[in-house]
Amino acid sequence: MLAEALFFSAVLFTIGVVGVLTRRNAIIVFMCVELMLNAVNLSFVAFSQVYGVAGQVFVFFVMTVAAAEAAVGLAIIIALFRHRQTVNLQNINLLKG
Amino acid sequence: MQPTLPLFYTFNFYVFGIVAIIAAVLFVTRRSPVAAAMWLVTTMFALAALYIMMDAQFIGAIQVLVYAGAIMVVFLFVIMLLNLGQPSDVADARGRGWKLVAAAIGVAMLAQIFALTRAHVQPSIPPGYLARQIEYTGVIAPVAGPLFNEYLLAFEVTSVLLLAAVVGAVVLGRRRTAVEDAADAR
DSSP states (O other), X not given: OHHHHHHHHXXXXXXXXXXXXXXXXXXXXXHHHHHHHHHHHHHHXXXXXXXXXXXXXXXXXXXXXXXXXXXXXXXXXXXXHHHHSOOBGGGOOGGGO | OOSSOXXXXXXXXXXXXXXXXXXXXXXXXXXXXXXXXXXXXXXXXHHHHHHHHTTOHHHHHHIIIIIIIIIHHHHHHHHHHTTOOSOOOSOOBXXXXXXXXXXXXXXXXXXXXXXXXXSOOOXXXXXXXXHHHHHHHOSSHHHHHHHHXXXXXXXXXXXXXXXXXXXXXXXXXXXXXXHHHHHHHO
């Protein structure tokens, strides 16, 4: 089932990329990033069937990084909302100059 | 890979994969953040089922507990905290130009990744090795062994990462006190 799992993983990753590019709600963009991480995890697990269990250990680390990223990212979103009263990325473009 | 897989296994594998993809498509097209989060949870459950079918039972359980449980609850909590539950009509999706660019990039990436998955894979362990290992030692031992031997340093560094994330989240999320505001004004 390696080829099928990799196909599902590729489709999910692409859906995540398209979501990041087309949505403006910061929280949904953030959830799209989580979807991309999940797609990569699926690839890792699929490859662990043919290359040994190290892939599953990597999934473990990816999940830890995702948890840390969710905590910090959502704190940033809350701080942004407190300043601008919005999470629409169109209104949060100060760095663009 | 096993030479002959039961039809039941193959059928279920496709069912969960297709459920994951459909839920992901619904997730990026929903307007309401809460509905989107619910569809993302569905995707994660389907992925957990796929993990379990690919001899990664422990990862499947962790997927449900940590991803579908903890991380998505944090997301829903923030949606609730910021009162974003209503589907907002404030031009959430980007314009036509952005959508075309996104579609082009999506198709290009899909073609690239798909071409990569067609590459010849030389298995380094015999087929069914993982399943036999799990049969002998249980589900957790094959993951725990490398985690605490070969990858011990990475495991320890992870704890520092989590500490930094906790401190960062607290610092970013707290309110500024009046004393600090006065100090800045001076």
